[in-house]
Amino acid sequence: VSNDLYPNASHPLERKDSGVPYVRQGLHVESYNDFDPLRHVIVGIADNQHIPEACPASNEKIPADSPMRGSKAGRRTQESIDRANECLNGFAKILETRGITVDRPGAVDWNERITTPDFSISSGFGVMPPRDCLLTMGKSILMAPMSFRSRYFEYLAYVDLLREYFESDNQCMIEQAPRPRLSDDSFRMDYVAAYEYLSDEETMERSLRKEYSTKETDILFDAADVMRLGKDIFVQHGLTTNLAGIRWIKRKYEAQGYRVHTLSFEDNHPIHIDATFCPLRPGLMLLNPNRPLFKGQREIFEKNDWEIVEAVSPAWDNPPPLCYSSTWLSMNTLILDHKTVCVEASEKGQMEQFDKLGFDVIPVDLRDAYAFGGGLHCATADVWREGTCEDYFA
Template identity: 35%
Template structure:
């Protein structure tokens, strides 16, 4: 049985929940009905494991609700975000560097953003300078029975963790480990204010030289820059993840896990899951526009090159088709419009569950971004020895 937790402030949770529920039968009994309730209300009705706020918690149970070691074991519980209260972040240097086209005016983006009509989304007049809490994958990394809160690198996303605190407390009270990475001060020194934002060619050169808009002033990383494969975890140095953040994660997870830094020919590296996505033992989706500099990995015959459709809006990549959610090794959730990747999965013997997610894509992510798998049925293994 697959359990889905839909949080206010995420993506298209209700739509996704109804769709998966219709495909998988009894999957969301008791959850879909509460999709549009606040997380606090849902938690209050479900929180059978939580101790009273003024009392010590119970001993850690054997059956912890949080347990996930990779991206492909059978999925049993997942957080799905929602789009309410989303807004456009301030156009500061760390946001500006990920802009696709220098001639694409930010005011136009704001207008297009506000015109999006998602079935499960609500528009509002925003009064703050935050962005959204739309993508749990960006801020939450599950490693085994531990939930790690990423510190984030954009000032507009600093307070995003608050949207998930209630549900994380519930998991903690049911036995999960809960770690919050050091919160950065978001000082000016964390950003290269003079980072040149010119042509794509210039940015290719800067990235190849290891120059990014974020400095090494203090640790920062987004959880979506990490991809899990049992004892091996792959990460990239990007515009939002610095080496200090990677080193913090390496020390924190040692000795049980090995953190590997890999790099790509990418002018605006930001989140690894539309560039390098491990979907099963020996199966890796690789982005042909962003080849991996570690040649030995590219020589693996099980890497697959995808040809995908372009995507219209500023916040998104045309490679979001590879940003998929594996339900298990033989089932994958893909965009209903992406026929190329559907055919590729079918040739591999993997069934595709097709969902239209185009408008959610335009907010900046695909199925992998909009979800965070909390529990998968599997054990810790080493796939790269």
């Protein structure tokens, strides 16, 4: 630690046993998009993952006939945890082989019931996927508020790593968004109760009216609802991110020179933007053909000569068992640089599409980790990508 707080002191700034973490030489925090050359990334772990009791915000995402509606609450089987870790460790190894530094979060003990003054839930969720929790914006990493009760304390898995980043790169900043209460007042409880009786058409109508079980009481967003494209930040308004959350992101980052835009898609469960609308390289976006952009929202891309291509259909008709996400994790990829992409190994059609778009494709076996919180993009969080903050939408 540099003696920056007491520049004229003759005594050491820190006592030897003060608990200041090890300083990693050369560690660098900085990222402005999802496609510049990746140098350092966090990959999630499956350890000790639980299926929590359904909570008001998660209920809306889980299909009415899913066993995850409460009856399966509890720790996932050791066999499924081991298999998911095998996938995640294999993914980490592939990245390391290519010279990318990989960090893993710390484990959190979710075995006890979680009780705050405002709510109580059977357990936390897990330490996957980091993308939902951590928002890397330039030289800062922000821990998102999160809107599922089970994920309220998920940031704990990253506290030690972020503390280490803070000491190792003296220009980086670690931050925490305002903590929500997630009490029953934060949700439309009548909607939550009625939800499982609604048809897909009815949930779609509500979604098109931008009506979700989350209210505007708390400031709510998940980091995975934020898409970074240099100076322009696009945020999806949906069931994990409310307008107060978008207003907070806008006020905070526009003060730093970013421009913040809101995006909405015709999707009856809009949760996280990274299986819906994904940047592939400067000038190229991949759009989920089942989730068209709201009217007028293509304009900023088209006016700036960005091409929007529709993703091919996923290889699978159904997600794996006990999975929260849709089959569209097929388009949830990790871009390593403008020409290289990691795609889930069973998604042959998606791999072919990337090949035709001029990418070298690295297949990664990850489907058995999907149930733990998503695909390759979800399973990671950027620490460092080379490159600077570009202005793509002048």
